Structure formats: structure tokens, C-alpha cells
Amino acid sequence: xKEVEQNSGPLSVPEGxxxxxxxxxxxxxxxxxxxxxxxxxxxxxxIMSIYSNxxxxxxxxxxxxxxxxxxxxxxxxxxxPSDSATYLCAVKKxxxxxxxxxxxxxxxxxxx
Amino acid sequence: xxxxxxxxxxxxxxxxxxxxxxxxxxxGHATLYWYQxxxxxxxxxxxxxxxxxxxxxxxxxxxxxxxxxxxxxDSTLKIQPAKLxxxxxxxxxxxxxxxxxxxxxxxxxxxxx
Numbered sequence: 649x650k651e652v653e654q655n656s657g658p659l660s661v662p663e664g665x666x667x668x669x670x671x672x673x674x675x676x677x678x679x680x681x682x683x684x685x686x687x688x689x690x691x692x693x694x695i696m697s698i699y700s701n702x703x704x705x706x707x708x709x710x711x712x713x714x715x716x717x718x719x720x721x722x723x724x725x726x727x728x729p730s731d732s733a734t735y736l737c738a739v740k741k742x743x744x745x746x747x748x749x750x751x752x753x754x755x756x757x758x759x760x
Numbered sequence: 761x762x763x764x765x766x767x768x769x770x771x772x773x774x775x776x777x778x779x780x781x782x783x784x785x786x787x788g789h790a791t792l793y794w795y796q797x798x799x800x801x802x803x804x805x806x807x808x809x810x811x812x813x814x815x816x817x818x819x820x821x822x823x824x825x826x827x828x829x830x831x832x833x834d835s836t837l838k839i840q841p842a843k844l845x846x847x848x849x850x851x852x853x854x855x856x857x858x859x860x861x862x863x864x865x866x867x868x869x870x871x872x873x
Contacts, residue, residue: 652802656800679859680861682861691849691851691864691865691866691867692851692864693864694861694862694863697860697861699859736802738802738861740858740859746791746815746859747793747805747808747815747816747858748805748858748861748862749805750795750802750803750804751802752800752801752802753801753802
């Protein structure tokens, strides 16, 4: 079982709709959760972080965390063509090592 | 705030040759990471530094990869000798606090032929 799992996609969503990206993780002791956006040929960019159960909203982005189900998601409202990218879910274990484990990413395509 | 600087941006070498990558983190960021990202995959941690000490190098192929962070600032990652499967983007990242996530540099794309 991978430590962080994501559906590789591609996920195709019409412009203006809500894009929903999902991620599961294996270590129940994980405490910090992140979503990175990566455009083709570019490096990952941090767009959201979440630490407690529930929802966290930032503009058009909402991160959702359910530690009991070991599930984290990212919702993108009013999807724009500029949102087309690969979205990486990342998880930090609560340990002294403090490294972040990345999923393999979900490729999102917003169609006009 | 200046970002994480990496060089070179691209490198093409033949197998069995050696190569080195350089990273200068954001000023004041004590924690520095090197990740390897193979096309279509997520970044995989190679090594983590806290100041100039190694915190985690459990996934670094030590028979061919080495890294150092002198004076707790910039860092170099070396591969010697390179193999075809080392073709990837090598990403450097830094952070003042791992709990808040990282900032990545632009990466070095390595092609081994």
C-alpha cells in the first residue's frame, strides 16, 4: 500500500464547474496535509495546507480533512482553464524526521 | 523574498559520467531537502538537512549519490557514476518549519543518455 494515494486521472471538468480531487494516506499518525499544484515543466507550488478535521477555504479552493477515514480532498470552485495542472497531495508524518511524502498526483484538465 | 535558487536548469550527460547540482535556499530557512521527480510520478525525498546536519538520507542511493550542505546554507547534490534511470528532475526545497510546507526551486532536469 502506497503511503499517499491519488487517482492519476486525467480528470476533465468543464469551465465554471467544481473540480474534486481526492487523496488517501496510510499513516494514521499523520498531522499535516498539503496540496501542491504543478504545471507541466514547472516545480510544485504550495496552494493549501490543512491540519485539523473539517474544511479550510482559501478563495476558490477548499481543502477537506477526515482523519478517521484517512482522507483529504481539494475542491476547486468556478474552475478556470488556468487550473489545468497536476495536483499533488502531500502528507507530513508527526515524527522528528519531518519529511513530507507526496502522492503521484492527479492530472486535472479544465475544458472550455 | 528571493526564492530557492537552483542551477543548472538542464543537464545532459552520458551514463557513467558524473554531475553536480547546486541549491541556495531562501535566506533563514534551516531545513533543506533534495527530491527526485521522475516523469509522471510524485517527488521522492532523497535527503533532508537541518542546518548543515543530515536528518534523513534513507532513500539516497549512497553508492552513487552524495550531498552536502556546508555552513548550513547552500547545498550540492552529486551523482557519480550516473545511470540511465537517474534521468529525472531534481528539486531542491527549503522551509523554516516543515509543518508549514516547503518552497521548491525551479529544479534541474537531468537526462542521462
